[in-house]
Amino acid sequence: LPYQSDSSSYILENVQDRDPEAKLPVPPEVHWAGYGPTEEDFLKSGETDVRNLRHSLEAASRPITAGQAILEFGCAGGRMIRWLEEFASSCEIWGTDIHVGRVGWCRQNLSPPFHFTSCTVYPHLPFEDRYFDVIFAGSVFTHIDDLADAWFLELRRILRPEGMLYVTIHDART
Secondary structure, three states: OOOEOOEOOOOOOOOOOOOOOOOOOOOOHHHOOOOOOOHHHHHHHHHHHHHHHHHHHHHOOOOOOOOOEEEEEOOOOOOOHHHHHHHOOOOEEEEEEOOHHHHHHHHHHOOOOOEEEEOOOOOOOOOOOOOEEEEEEEOOOOOOOOOHHHHHHHHHHHEEEEEEEEEEOOOOOO
C-alpha cells in the first residue's frame, strides 16, 4: 500500500488466523465507494446485487456450483464478494480493483476465504486465458471512460468459453 508517514498501513498484517466462524468485518466508510450512508445500507446493497447476480445465473441455467473459479472485477471494499462466502470453501473466488487501499483492506480482512489482487487502469489482469467460470462487475463500467472495449476484451480473454459475464451499468436514469 502507499506509504503514509503518519501510519503503518502500508504494512500488511498476517491475517491467516482469522476465525472462519466469525462474521466478515465491514470496511471503513472510505472503502464503501459511495454505496449507502450507513453500514446497513452498504451491506444491503451488496446483498441485493449478489441476489440479482445469482438469480440471473440461475435463470440462464448456470448457477454457481462447486469447483468454479469466480472473479469480482472492481471489488472495492468487498461489498458484493462477501455475499459469496457460502461458496468460498468449494470455489476459488477472487476480487480485483484499481484502488490499492481497498484491495489491501480486503486482503487483511476478507482473506481467507477470498483472494485479492490489484490492477491498474491498463486492461490487463494477472490470470491465464480462460480461467474463470463467472466474472461479475457491479457498476464498474459506469466509471470507465477510456479503454472500456479493451477491458471487455480482457475479461473475455480470462473467461472460459462457456463462462458467464455479468455486468451492471448505472446510467443517468438509475
